[in-house]
Amino acid sequence: MIDLPDPALIGVIHLPALPGAPRHQLSMSEIVERACADAAALEAAGFDAAIVENFGDTPFDAGALGPASVAAMALVSDQVRRRFHLALGINALRNDAAAALGIAATAGAAFIRVNVHMGVAASDQGFLEGRAHHTLRYRRQLGARIAILADVHVKHATPVSHPDLARAAADTAYRGLADGLIVTGPATGAAIDLADLARVREAVPDRRVYVGSGATVESAGDLWKRANGIIVGSGLKSGGDPAQPIDAGRAAAFARAVGRG
Numbered sequence: 001m002i003d004l005p006d007p008a009l010i011g012v013i014h015l016p017a018l019p020g021a022p023r024h025q026l027s028m029s030e031i032v033e034r035a036c037a038d039a040a041a042l043e044a045a046g047f048d049a050a051i052v053e054n055f056g057d058t059p060f061d062a063g064a065l066g067p068a069s070v071a072a073m074a075l076v077s078d079q080v081r082r083r084f085h086l087a088l089g090i091n092a093l094r095n096d097a098a099a100a101l102g103i104a105a106t107a108g109a110a111f112i113r114v115n116v117h118m119g120v121a122a123s124d125q126g127f128l129e130g131r132a133h134h135t136l137r138y139r140r141q142l143g144a145r146i147a148i149l150a151d152v153h154v155k156h157a158t159p160v161s162h163p164d165l166a167r168a169a170a171d172t173a174y175r176g177l178a179d180g181l182i183v184t185g186p187a188t189g190a191a192i193d194l195a196d197l198a199r200v201r202e203a204v205p206d207r208r209v210y211v212g213s214g215a216t217v218e219s220a221g222d223l224w225k226r227a228n229g230i231i232v233g234s235g236l237k238s239g240g241d242p243a244q245p246i247d248a249g250r251a252a253a254f255a256r257a258v259g260r261g
Helices: 028-045 067-083 097-107 132-142 165-175 194-203 217-226 248-257
Strands: 008-014 049-053 087-091 111-114 120-123 126-129 147-152 157-159 180-183 208-211 229-232
Touching: 008 028, 008 087, 008 248, 028 049, 028 067, 028 248, 049 067, 049 111, 067 087, 067 097, 087 097, 097 111, 097 132, 132 147, 147 165, 165 180, 165 194, 180 194, 194 208, 194 217, 217 229, 217 248
Parallel strands: 008 049, 008 229, 049 087, 087 111, 111 147, 147 180, 180 208, 208 229
Antiparallel strands: 120 126, 120 157
């Protein structure tokens, strides 16, 4: 069901603070153009997909996104999909899978990223609870062909209900029916543990498994051989700062590292 090449090179478009967020400053026109500039850099470099993410909306809510954030993400995502030939993904932070699905269905996105799809994790937003039962039913209700890529032991959180990584992976795939799994390091920009990647791939051999943080130009070639794709965000930014625009040169170097340049 995942409409992406295997392996896939996926860049992250970190949106600045949206209307209603504490640090909101830019107009929607400015936010759209900044997102499209990032998408242009990804497309020119040879990336397969882009994830639109409300990264600037800190501090995040553990529950539902506000209506203004949902509307803004839908508007931006629609423009990115219309202007570029990138498969589109949506990540509604901190963990609003229903909002992500709604935005994806509206904008014609191919997939969503869900930070906690199954179980419970403790985070700086409080407890994040997986709502796989609602997410799968809502996707059916929408009648949408949207893949669910779910993190296993997501960064910036501590697993409570599934401390064993392999068990968490298996439950996310086979009880939560996620279409693909994502392995991350402990924080934004932190490298993954290759042993963790191997354990997840062994636990769910029939699911695609993606690297979700910490990839660099130097590590990309090796990761490309071990996973079904790489999701890269801060590695494309000057100084590794997610708040910065995507550096076209870094994006091109990353693509060359995996044989796409």
